[in-house]
Amino acid sequence: MQSSIPSEYLPDEADGPDYVHAVPEVHYPRQINVAEELVDRHVREGQGNNVAVYFEDQTISYAELQEAINRMGNTLLDLGVEPGDRVVVRFPNRPEAVVSCLAAQKIGAVALPSMKLLRAAELEHIINNAEATTVVVYDDLLEEVENALPNLETVEDVVVADRNGIDHNHHDYDELLDDASADLDAYETERDDLALMLYTSGTTGEPKGAIHTHQNLLASADTYARYCLEPTEEDVFGGNPPLPFAYGYGDLVTFPLRFGASTSLVEDATPGDLLAAIDSHGISVLCSIPTAFNQILSKYPDGPEEYDVSSLRVGASAGEPLTPTTFESFKDEYGIDLLDGIGTTEMLHIFISHRHDEEIDPSATGFPVPGYECKIVDPETGEECDRGEAGLLAVRGPTGIEYWNRPEKQANAVRDNWSYPGDIFVQREDGRFEYKSRNDDLIISSGYNIPGPEVEAVIEEHDSVGEVAVVGSPDEERGAIVKAFVVAADGVSPEDNLIEEIQNHVKDTLAPYKYPREVEFVHELPRTETGKIRRIELRKREEEKKA
Template sequence: MQENVPESYLPDDGPQLIHPLPELHYPEEINVATRLVDRHVEEGRGDNVAIRFGDAEITYAELRTRVNRLGNALKERGVEPGDRVVVRFTNRPEAVVSCLAAQKIGAVALPSMKLLRAKELVHIINNAEASTVIVYDDLLDEIDEALPDLDTVDDVIVVQRHGIEHDHADYDDLTAAADDDLDAHPTTRDDLALMLYTSGTTGQPKGATHTHRQVLATADSYANYCLNAAEDDVFGGNPPLPFAYGYGDLLTFPLRVGATTSLVENAGPGDLLEAIENHGITVLCSIPTAFNQMLSKFPDGHENYDTDSLRLAVSAGEPLTHNTFNRFKDAYGVEIYDGIGTTEMLHIFVSHREGQEIDPGATGYPVPGYECKVIDPDTGEEVPRGEAGLLAVRGPTGISYWDRPDKQAEALVDGWSLPGDIYVHREDDRLEYKSREDDLIISSGYNIPGPEVEAVIEEREEVSEVAVIGAPDEERGQIVKAFVVPIADAKAGEDLTETIQTHVKNTLAPYKYPRAVEYVDELPRTETGKIQRVKLRERERDQHED
């Protein structure tokens, strides 16, 4: 079994962590699984519903039994503290059980995105030196294809739900034969509990490591102070559990307060509306694309489904535009709380708080427990209010890469983490998003944030989706280029291009308008729904070089 933690994770090389809130002061010995599950049973909340999945309900008492059985089975099969355990599922209860079981015995859960192919899995699993894979049979084929090239995996456990033949260990057989009782391994607060790999929007996926107290801290800071998470809440949505955003929204946050998580496999906008009605979702978590799809594909969704349970919505992954915020509030009567978080930081660290007046033009304030400043990327010095620069963050979580000392050094300045986003710190203390650092377009000496142009183009009713990048240009260095997915009955062509360009010129400084517009059927996206602008930039660069 592989237990060694790379030197790149040692505290001297890691971020400067701060714990300014009393909720963030954890005992030296702590295990995240016991805090998310066992504690509720011991304190009389065992009958609370922890998970709703379709028509099924799993109470906290039942969840503890399932976690204990799988934890015992993993120990019997040789999984040791510190081992990395790959958890490969859609959003199903077994995924939650598998992560918690690994963590309870002191191992490290490594959730895997469902759409990853064998080649990608080989890179991630070998890099993490994982010993065990727990996999849904519907996603087994890529694991089987990858197996000959996996250097450290010596056990595969399959959750068989579709009758797919396999010659691996069977999850149900193992858990049925295992004991119901399990004492948690005496993990410390700084032992690793979770590894998540970046989605690869800017290159090869990197492993981000998170400790037991860092997982808990996301709930005790953001979910506690910004969402006012409570026992009677039902968290639901469609971010995948292996996505840091989804892991928090659908696992950590509800289980931290004894609330309920609503899990839906492969959820489209209609599935989300059904889940709101059937599961009584109170906090809906998604990305701007999904909110827009709910509004466009189900324009009467708020009338055809019972959505009265909703008290707020949460958005992350892509910038939330004024248009989406206002349309959703008008239709569903709740506000969307935009937030910025990253796989490396584990969850949202800038947001408005429930009860605050939301300015849709800003992401919000630093989440309680975090500090933010905007710096000059060249000097590292803080820039004046109102001036754009690179966001630097410090808090109870920070950027710690697995075995990537080169990237680790680039990700920190004086212990502050650099998520890679361009922001303005406004005079009203709010932080206003401009772009990803690599989405900043420099044209004829002007700095143009691509998402700012996207938000204006999206205001046009003819536009379904849009991505804006800097395309190489001999004269200007770069020009603003928009890739537009028009709505079904819009006529793409010169007239629409002129309409879009004029609208941007009339809304923003004229130099920000897209000098080129290309119409496409769809935009390249990661599995988490983020637009892969890097692919568009690479394509433009390749065409320019040809």
């Protein structure tokens, strides 16, 4: 491991995951560099003129991307960045973000993409925890960095990409790149050297740093993308997951570049922006979250007629469970399957899904991605459950859970070298895995275990419901009751009879004890920047109300 990383910040072998390399593509040579594999290799093999990045009306070839990465890499070296140093990269989905992350990795440093909505206090925690030395930032996102700067203990340099004319006294991104050499050999990183740090979005507490190596990054592409999506050079990956979201980093950086394909980047994409990008960039693999797919359907009912969407061949969905309703509606309108997938920041990307060319059951997440194995265990005993019995999901494969300097979290997340992402699943008789809930989203009411997302999926079927979140609300008699927070569909006025309709629909579909005893209509649901519903905030609201 790189010398600038304190060994005590990394899990020891006993507390770390047992990496399994069950498919041939994830057996990598000891010395390998992810940036060289994703970009330099294609240039070397004659694909330098192929489009690597679409952004607005620009196209960036692989050769042009390589030159920008080399110049940025030399810039970081000139600033004193050393192998193993952490480099914060703070941008919306723009080419400079891709260049900066890959440049850091190419020189042996560790890229740390930062969510753009983070405030100064959050940045202070993450940057100090990571002991980052350098921040590369879009000028429109500079203010919170400057607010945090007096309390940043290890940052030596800030590099600003001037795009909006915001005054500052830091290094200028464009000037530094113009002055830097366009020639750069990749640092001789080993496959187990750190390449990427991603901080959890904090839906269940203080963000934790998840660490990933060069081979972890490549393995996420050589398992899920290779086997489930089957990309070719002709594909264009696009969508709106933020690049600092593990899902977005894979979809829009690692996957397309691994296969010599193209990525379509859209800054701060709305549903309309996504449709426009499908039309103009020829997106074939559309990656997003269920909320965005639903917004495309509701806000653009004539989307397939207004935009040329003929390039689409498959979609990927993660971040929240994809309901059968959304799956069927999107397939009816856009003619493609949406592959639901479960993945986490800690595991880097999707490890359970369907493959695009197999029979897809939208009521299940799918099968273990080739290269991974999964089992369901009893949370109390650790014994493997029978098929059809709900329990905690355990996973192992070529990626696993490793935290930066969080030994207590590490001990909880990895047991007997299996990674425990914290999800409740059932493995069906046919081998498919069916998602029930996050472990902390399980509602225990009168002794019954009720998965909130299962109730959500049924409520969402009602035509008058736009969005829904289900949590447990404290109750003296039952311990907790099921409560649904509902955003009414456009044009629907919430009335008492709608509450009764929703309750009866759940009773008619699920075991009656699972119906929401309380329904509250809200204008919007609290969400993280990645689009995940912050159920922890709803639970806290209920606890305070009933305290």
